[in-house]
Amino acid sequence: MIDSEKPTKPLATSNLSEASLPIGVDSISNILQKLDDLGLQLSDDHIVDWLPKNQNHPRNWPLKRKLANTACIFLLDTFGALLESGGLVAATQAATEYGISQNQSLIAFSLMYGIGGALGSIIFPPYSEAFGRKPILIFAALMLPLSCMITGLVPSIAGVYIGRFIMGATISIPSTINVGSLEDMWEPATQGHAIYAWVLSAGLGAALGPIYGTYVTSVLGWRWLYHIGSIVSVCILGILLLGISETRPSKLLGNHLIAVQSCAGTLKLRTKTADDHVPDFHTFCQSAIIQPAKIFFQEPIILTMATLSAIAFSLLFLFTESLDIVFKPYGFSQTSYSLAFIAYAIGMIFGIPVRLVEFFHLKKRAETKELEPEDKIIGFATGAPALAAGLWLMAWTTPPLVHGIDWVVPMIGLAGAGFAANEIEYALGNYLADTYTVYASSAFAAYSTLRALLSGIFPLFADRMYNGLGSNVAGSILAGVATLWLISPYVFMKYGKALREKGKFAKFSLETDPNHQALDVLGRQDC
Known part of the structure; x- marks a missing residue:
């Protein structure tokens, strides 16, 4: 990315005289003029790179174009999150229609989605490196209505298995590459704001999904969840086709390189990321499966934070199947109980002032010292106790063991x-x-895979857990698990640097990238 790369030393014409050019190469002045027209520069070793103020680099786009592109990727991911959680509500009606048990139906609607999401988190990131962000996001927008149609139109449970699996894999695409897209466009000073806005919008989509699912199902039937999803998804596809641009700088630079190479003849020009290509099977297994597993299990900070984050996120899907049990004693109906998710969404919105305070605090702190990664886990320190406190409060302010509240x-x-x-x-x-x-890349892949699997598994035992143990005991188990993590953020804030420097992968990252250069979600430097 522009700010993270050392400027490429411009080519001196004396180092590449016309006499030394291979046959078929235009004059050096023509090549340099072509580069200048494109806002590019050439190093002594024939590496083509961006000039710092090149308006074609996504970091230098006009604000309106950045906002339009950002809105497009938000829209796809947010609606996908709504379908992810809202689609679970269809399980009860579908079980009756197909003559299967509730758990069998949940396997189709929930677990298959989770498995698809887990596999998609592993498979698709390398392809955004090879083909760029835009093609793979368009592919996701194309597959989303198709998956909705399969789920809603095929008159058998097999259609649900296939449709929800494809849907999970499809929605994993924006979930895994959107961070990279935002880092492509936004400067380090504003990246945090953009990434937080994305996390919040996707979270709100997931939180409001059960409300959408419950009311559409009760009025129109479960299949209309997916009929409406198909219609909206087609509209989103149209918006992306018209409004989204390629943001991966190395891909854009590669396109410019083709234009320059056409007048360079046999002089071989290249970019710093010329290795952007579809990996072979061995490389794919090493980078997409083995390495993420090693990082997850060998780095204690990743193991702790990723597990708690995955649990906290997946509770939303457990609540989809259990909140009707919790709030039934208060007189909530089979549809009105879903309005409780408004409270969940409000909780997310309450994070905005906390984030603004954090941004202000970090800005002031950066004026006096270099920021460390541990300075940026304030959300972990506020979120861990909020999760434990919230779950304990839910567990012991509801019937059957507590009354009058x-x-x-x-x-x-x-x-x-x-x-x-x-x-x-x-x-x-x-x-x-x-x-x-x-x-x-590997760290995000490990987390995304775990989150997808847990969100698919949690609904399977929610009903049995809450009906069998009662809301108080079941809620206490969840709260107890959350309580185990209470001390971890403060340990990491105090000792995280020492742990990080001892970790094999974190230590190597520090040695190879001592300035904490901004990287995309795939863990690659863009030029």
């Missing part, structure tokens, strides 16, 4: 869980990018 009180606990989910996920994303730089 208004339903507003457990709603406050639910808001705490929503606040925590957003805070922890944002802190995790920041920490991974800052700490693991060249291994950011």
Whole structure:
């Protein structure tokens, strides 16, 4: 990326005289003029790179173009998140229609989605390196309505298995590459704001999904969840086709290189990221499967933060199947209980002032010292206690063991869980990018895979857990698990640097990228 690269030394004409040019090469002045017209420069070793103020680089786009592109990628991911959680509500009606158990139906609607999301998180990132952001996002926007049609139109449970699996894999695409797209466009000073806005918008989509699913299902039937999803997805596809641009700088630079190479003859020009290509099977397995697993299990900070963040996020899907049990004693109906997710969404929104304070604090702190990754996990320190407190409050302010407390009180606990989910996920994303730089791809892949699997598994045992143990005991188990993580953010804030310097992958990242250069979600430096 522009700010993270050392300026390329411009080519001196004396180093490449016309007499030394290979046959078929235009004059050096013509080549340099072509480069200048494109806002590019050429080094002594024939590497083509951006000039700092090149308006074709996404970092230098006009603000309106950046905002339009950002809105497009937000739209796809947010609606996908809404379908992810809202689509689960269809399981009950579909079970009756197909004559299967609720758990069998949930396997189709929930677990298959989670498996698709986990595999997509592993498979698709390398292809955004090879083909750029735009083609793979367009592919996701094309597959989303197709997956909705398969789920809603095929008259058998097999259609649900296939449709939800494809949907999970499809939505994993923006979930895994959007961070990279935002880093492509926004300067380091504003990247945090853009990434937080993305995390918040996707979180709100997931939080409001059960409300959408419950009311559409109750009025129109479960298939209309996916009919409407198909219609909206086609509209989103049209918006992306008209409004989204390629943001990966190395891909754009490669396109310019083709134009320059046409007049350079046999003189071989290249870019710093000329290795952007589809990996072979061995390379794919090493970088997309083995390395993420090693990072996840060998780095204690990743293991702790990623696990808590995945649990906090996946609780939303557990609540989709359990909140009707929790709030039924208060007189909530099979549809009105879903309005409790408004409290969850409000909790997420309450994170905005916390984030603004954090941005101000970090800006002031950066004036006096170099920021460390541990300075940016404030969301972990606020989210972990909020999650534990919110779950304990929900567990012991509701029937059957507690009576006489208004339903507003457990709603406050639910808001705490929503606040925590957003805070922890944002802190995790920041920490991974800052700490693991060249291994950011593997770190994100490990987290995304775990999150997808847990969000697919949690709904499977929610009903049995809450009906079998009661809301109080079931809620206490969840709160107890969250409590185990309470001390971890403060340990990492105090001792995180020492742990990071001892970790194999974090240590190597620091040695190869000592200035904490901004990298994309795939862990690669862009030019």
